[in-house]
Amino acid sequence: MGRRLYMQLRRQMNDGTLCAGSRAPSTRALAAEFGVSRTTVTAVYEQLAAEGFIVTAPGRVARVASQLTPSAPPRSGRRTRPQPTLSAYGTRVEAMALPALSAGKPPRIDFLYGAVAARDFPALPWRRAHQAALLQHQPRLYYEPPVGDASLRRALQGYLARARGLLCDAEQIVIVHGSQQAIDLCARVLLDPGDAFAFEDPGYLMARRCFEATGARLLPVPVDDQGLDTARLPEDRHVRLAYTTPSHQFPLGAMLPIGRRQELLRWAARRQAWIIEDDYDGEFRYGQRPIEALHAIDTDGRVIYIGTFSKALSPQLRLGYLVLPAELVPVFRQAKRLSDRHAPVIEQRALASLIDSGAYERHVRRVRRENERRRSALLDAVATHLPAGARVVGAAAGLHVVLWLPMQGQQDEAAVVAAAREAGVGVYALSPLYAGPPARSKPRQAGLILGYASLDVEQIRKGVRALAAALARVAAAP
């Protein structure tokens, strides 16, 4: 009711019509002018006084506060006032090239790596578990420990022992917002500007960027068909950690053999470095049972294990975890608390009950079978439709393959991706995952990443056929 009056008085004080220190209009006059009761005017004055616009005192006339300054007239043209600066981190991060976010309509058939099929999500069990967690009695709602919900950490401890041969205390587990936060916490807590880090080349770009954002120096380590080439790990004295994906190298797909695992651990001991083991899709191994984690053979407490629910459940859940050497638990606990206190409670409890009931592992087995079917369809379609030279690697595990196209040079990748896109098929260039330009003496062949976890078998077949046609068009182009 007094809103119009309030706004007019604010405006007049703002533009200087009512000067600082001057008498405020009488309540009687305002009541008449606005056709409201004097009670309304008094309420407006009380609000303005509470906000400090006017000064009132019993028995004195109200005055406009003396410190008030009318706002400057709006400046025209571009901003001339110098703006504050960003931190070194902010400056690095702002300039950083990150993978483009898919904007607009996705291609009709999208081999997007990292996406999973919506119908694979266990919506009903999740809804039930979520509802049960929501109704679980709590005397009050307050912050939880930064390391995460105790029931989820216990459930994970059992799961990791069963599924990944990884024996740890629940106390070593910290629940985080997906593996991205796990990586970011490692970067913050372990790297300074001027330090160096060893990183798989090619490797997972969103992890590399996290480490680079700290101002530390990238030391790329080549990857071959057995994964990280541990004979070429850097002996740089500034190196603080190595990031690796030993179960299924991202993106090339090798499993790091035991000899290299041991060599990596010896290197870490020699260099006093940490090893970050990103087990991003360790659940998905076809034929063999999933290999145990690198963490399982670490006797020195140098391996930081990272797990995620983004592949087996949904990347939109934003839940993952770290298994830390005991001595790193205190610093990660504090860093997680300062970062965002803790992960959401209901979701953690829902997940704990899914794991405890066995529903999670049943779900993983089911999705593994689904993905095995998708993978077979992809391999069959590649063998049937693509030219003879095309070679798939990394298909023994995970949710994507790499497709090498020796008939095309690396410089043709963009043309292939664009031609496929024109045909309604999304495929993704491999070369951005390399740390630097390829050696001139030995130009690399074109490579594509094809994720298949969000597609059905029919789409996969159609997609590969369309890709084959697009490749033929590129090859025929002048």
Added chain:
Amino acid sequence: MGRRLYMQLRRQMNDGTLCAGSRAPSTRALAAEFGVSRTTVTAVYEQLAAEGFIVTAPGRVARVASQLTPSAPPRSGRRTRPQPTLSAYGTRVEAMALPALSAGKPPRIDFLYGAVAARDFPALPWRRAHQAALLQHQPRLYYEPPVGDASLRRALQGYLARARGLLCDAEQIVIVHGSQQAIDLCARVLLDPGDAFAFEDPGYLMARRCFEATGARLLPVPVDDQGLDTARLPEDRHVRLAYTTPSHQFPLGAMLPIGRRQELLRWAARRQAWIIEDDYDGEFRYGQRPIEALHAIDTDGRVIYIGTFSKALSPQLRLGYLVLPAELVPVFRQAKRLSDRHAPVIEQRALASLIDSGAYERHVRRVRRENERRRSALLDAVATHLPAGARVVGAAAGLHVVLWLPMQGQQDEAAVVAAAREAGVGVYALSPLYAGPPARSKPRQAGLILGYASLDVEQIRKGVRALAAALARVAAAP
């Protein structure tokens, strides 16, 4: 089935019984020894070969991999090997004193600030909204934009205009994991070691620690009964930002008057500094309507506004948001993406639909009335039971009050808190929220923080009575 065999071979390779490079036992011998079929033995060998423990080739005998090293015998006693180091950030954070996490059984009546009553949470509307969001069709599950769900940002834009007089584009909003992450992102993106930041004294410790963790220097600015004393803002040339809680100063509870708001904005322009406005409980103002945000009168684009759902819904949800000056959007977008990609999707959509339907604002009004009742009960009980000198401040808004006890010096705070605790009542000392020790010339009186949002009216009355008795015991002590 072959598990026992697999484990024995692993053990023998590990302890050197089977040497690196030596012939692996024949499949026939192992089948006989373990009473399993040769097919089982072959499957185990395939697994071991895939993992790199043995080398097989068609027509050749299997051999133990030549790079294998038996693991060292377990070391006895304490670890002697030098361990890798932490970053400067990690070192600072590990050593940092953060508020104790309530471990064990909470006191019978706990005036814990930050806790809210579980029965205030709108469980049924939330469940329905969550379920609807879960069932909403998505073609696939993939990462969302780092700034958050578009529907929630649009809903918040409208809410902020209606409730906080804050007009912004949805593009300026970034959804985060609670105000703690908002603060942490500001610290990372805006502060370097050697920079300085202005901070309310006393102030919100978890924010101060975030800024200190960057290595920046704290410049405490005194708070009086009108909030931040803007006449004493530092003119230090290294200052990059000021953190403030203008709607309801934490912890003392003043609302910053318009004159000081303008002075703060002028200071920021002069110093080229950012202002971080933490509007942590802006929804809870009793009597007057909620004052509009500082952001609303910022014409220079220097105010970063932080909002949270921790008070109006639940601190366990971990949802909050930033409203950024347009020029800061790109860097925060990248920083959020590197930190943890984005907030969970289902929860964001559930919240958006609660806001869009009006249910959220109805809920806020209902909880505001609840808290008004709790607050009245607290003020009445204090007036009735506590000694005449006891003085409540900051009760016009928010979910806590500060209780000054002039009959006790600041050095007695711990004794009062302990005596109350013995009587089953949780109250919290004020002095840890000051940046430094009080000036010797002018010893401060004891102060307590009493949060009331998680208690019912009867508990509040009983709690204040018990506190009065505890105070009397402390006063009577020799």
